Amino acid sequence: MAITRYAALLRGINVGGHKKVPMARLRPLVEGLGLTDVRTYLQSGNVTFAADRGDEASLAREVADALAGEFGFPVDVLVREHTYLxxxxxxxxxxxxxxxxxxxxxxxxxxxxxxxxxxxxxxxxxxxxxxxxxxxxxxxxxxxxxxxxxxxxxxxxxxxxxxxxxxxxxxxxxxxxxxxxxxx
Structure with missing residues (x-):
């Protein structure tokens, strides 16, 4: 399968001290899913990565499930591929x-x-x-x-x-x- 570049957009994190997701912890969490070339942008819940599997919806579920497991609260995640962005x-x-x-x-x-x-x-x-x-x-x-x-x-x-x-x-x-x- 070809490698596709994506951005995951996390909703409602790091706002007013609620739902804290430090980017230094987000990067290795996403890498732990087997995704590569992971980069975070600012503290507002933007992470880009490359994947050789899945689609926007399945990757969003993977990231959301990993966030819930790591931080103990649900986070809405949208994943969008480069072409769409x-x-x-x-x-x-x-x-x-x-x-x-x-x-x-x-x-x-x-x-x-x-x-x-x-x-x-x-x-x-x-x-x-x-x-x-x-x-x-x-x-x-x-x-x-x-x-x-x-x-x-x-x-x-x-x-x-x-x-x-x-x-x-x-x-x-x-x-x-x-x-x-x-x-x-």
Missing amino acids: KAVRDACPFPAADLAGKQLHVTYFSEPVPVERFAAVDAAAFAPEDFRLGDRALYLYAPAGLGTSKLAVQLNRPALTKGLIATSRNWNTVVKLVEWTEGA
Whole structure:
């Protein structure tokens, strides 16, 4: 089987002192699964690796099970291969090259989201903030950053994300994950 490069996106770790997953412990944990070329990015739960087996879903289960066993709490994990990460980056509907990384975010979803789910969100009411849906992703333009975004709060309501794993990354991280998963 060919070697494929992936990124695992861990949801809700190392936030406000909860669900601590030190990257120094995450790397050997992922390597212990037989995955290679393991790298972590920042403290926000991003790990890239190469695998010669499995698919996104089975690798996400493996990483999630290993995390639960090691740390004693569940962690939602999305695994995405390089081709998908690159397609998300390339399909950005906002002028990413003209924006600071903190102004643009991607929320990755565990499955495709019907447009109808977000139809009731009146983006114009939050201007200049804006959002667009993509392939298992939502792009958010928040010119003042995510921390003050009223649109981000609206988009993260439980009714809109029900039944999904959803985890967001700023544009700098989106780009770095594409770079780190290039080549196998």
